[in-house]
Amino acid sequence: MSTTSIEGYQLGRILIEGKTKKVYDLPDHPGLCLLLNKDRITAFDGLKAHELRGKAAISNTTNGLVFRLLNKAGIRTAFVDQCGEQAFIARKCQMIPIEWVTRRLATGSFIKLNPEVPEGYRFAPPKQETCFKDDASHDPLWCDEQIYASKFKLNGLVIGRDEVQLMRRTSLLVFEILERAWQTKNCTLVDMKVEFGVDDDGNILLADIIDSDTWRIWPAGEKRLMVDKTVYINLTAVTDSDLDQVKQNYSWVVDQLTSMVAPKDHLVVVLMGSASDTAHGLQIASRCRSLGLNVQLRVSCGFKDPEETLRILREYEATTGKLVFVTVAGRSNGLSSLLSGNTSCPVIDCLPLQSKSSLNLGYDLHPEAAALHTASILGLDNFMVWSKLRVKQLNNIIALKKADTDQRQVRDC
Ligand SMILES: Nc1ncnc2c1ncn2[C@@H]1O[C@H](COP(=O)(O)OP(=O)(O)OP(=O)(O)O)[C@@H](O)[C@H]1O
Ligand SMILES: [Mg+2]
CATH class of the missing domain: 3.30.200.20 (Phosphorylase Kinase; domain 1)
Incomplete structure (x- = not known):
């Protein structure tokens, strides 16, 4: 049926x-x-x-x-x-017939093709390869020019230099994100392959699937502990118990992924010197939250009530793992110096815009910049915050490229 x-x-x-x-x-x-x-x-x-x-x-x-x-x-x-x-x-795509391979360590087909390179050689940055998807000729390695020359046209989009660049950058970032996520489980993401498709609206999307058939994972960085399809590939005679082992490995990967959650043990305290700074503080908070950060807004005037400001500081220091303070205070701006002089936590000064002329400590950050700076500190050991920051940077590059393409199409009469 x-x-x-x-x-x-x-x-x-x-x-x-x-x-x-x-x-x-x-x-x-x-x-x-x-x-x-x-x-x-x-x-x-x-x-x-x-x-x-x-x-x-x-x-x-x-x-x-x-x-x-x-x-x-x-x-x-x-x-x-x-x-x-x-x-x-999934979004229905016309698939681009290219496999994007990203490698951190040399193994498998790479060392077969390049026997001079020892297995386990670490590529920094990761090595990227493109293969034309064609089972009959065993997915041959292709260079960029072969892709351009093919003029693949999918849902109206011709795959040229810009599209190849977008896919190369995206597949590298996808690798780096998953590599960091796996590091939290003490596992090495050795290499992986992804595919892209073009949806009905002409957008290039990461598509197909990513599973234990499409990457190599070495727990504790040790090849002998591998839990991916290579175990199956290496089998000469395939017994039921061999297949059971493959399945157990794949299930172990699911268990690891299920518990692979970004740490929550951080807090960004946006400390405002006055309730009149709230609109500015909220702007910082919403930008921080969009980068995956936990935020708490507080009001305390370091000039009028320094004891209370320091009490708040000590309270957070005693209860929260990773803390970053973003201070918002106009006028004499004593808040930032009071805090930074009394804590080892990062203190980022983000003046309300109307107070630009007041005494400041040499920083003059827009709420967006304050949030990015905060995320770059907390992203050091939080793979989701790190990833959101890097995706934002990639999206900026993509938007720039698009703006450039749009301009190129406009000609003076
Ligand atoms: N979002 C999507 N929209 C349309 N097709 C998709 C999408 N994601 C994946 N596909 C396509 O689904 C097809 C079936 O997947 P499958 O992996 O079984 O193919 P395959 O036999 O491995 O062949 P291939 O070598 O092309 O991957 C593939 O051609 C793949 O490109
Ligand atoms: Mg496939």
């Missing part, structure tokens, strides 16, 4: 069926599709393939956890939501 609906989503025709997934059209949801995972594991472009009961659900959970993390960080992805145990909803 064929499935006609999943979790209330009526399935349309199969748009494409691959080795490990079926993609269904969703007639009631234009612009979206449903990807159904299979209980199947394959290697060597499908030459080696086995049924693996439970794999579809494990892959689906892994992918859901990874893409939710990336979406939260602000990466533009096709992933919308999980849908039942084995499927998820």
Whole structure:
């Protein structure tokens, strides 16, 4: 009996069926599709393939956890939501037939092609490769010029230099985000591959899936402890107990991802010298929150009641792990000096705009800059704050590029 609906989503025709997934059209949801995972594991472009009961659900959970993390960080992805145990909803894309490989350590096909490089050699920055997706010729390595020359046109978008640059930067950032997330579990993300698609509106989105088939993970940085598809690839005779081991590894990865939450043990205290600074303080707070930071606003005048200001300082020092103070005070601005002279926590001075001419300590930060500065401090050991900051920087670059493209199209008459 064929499935006609999943979790209330009526399935349309199969748009494409691959080795490990079926993609269904969703007639009631234009612009979206449903990807159904299979209980199947394959290697060597499908030459080696086995049924693996439970794999579809494990892959689906892994992918859901990874893409939710990336979406939260602000990466533009096709992933919308999980849908039942084995499927998820995604933006319907025309896929760009290129695999983007990012490597931190040399292993696998890299050392086969470059035997002079020792296994485990650390690429800094990570090494990026592009492969043309073609099982028949074993996904050959391609250079940028081969991609430009192909003039891939997907949903009206021609893949040229700018598009390649966007995908290269995004795949590097995706790697770096997941690498940091895995570091919290003392695991090394060795390498991974991602794919991109173009949605109906012509946007390039990170698409396809990321699961234990698409990356290498070495717990404690040790190859012998690997928990990814390489274990299956290396099997010569494949027994039931071998397949069980592969499944156990994949489930272990799900457990790690489930508990991979960004630490909450920090606080940004926006300390204002007067209630009249509230609007400015709120601007700082909302920018901090959009970068994933916990914020508390307080009012205390270091000039009128220094004892109370210091009491507040000591209270936070005694109760919160990582603290950053952002001080907002006009006039003589004694608040910043009172705080910075009495604590080892970072104190960032962000004057209300109308007080620019008052005595300040040499800093003159806009609320946005104060929030970015705060995030760069707290992001040092918080992978989500770090990721949001880096995605923001990437989005700035993308916006600049777009502005440049728009200008290039405008010609003087
Ligand atoms: N959001 C999406 N919209 C449309 N198609 C998608 C999306 N995400 C992934 N796909 C496509 O779904 C197809 C099926 O996936 P599967 O991974 O099973 O294919 P495959 O046999 O591995 O082939 P390939 O080598 O192309 O990945 C792939 O062609 C993939 O590019
Ligand atoms: Mg695939």
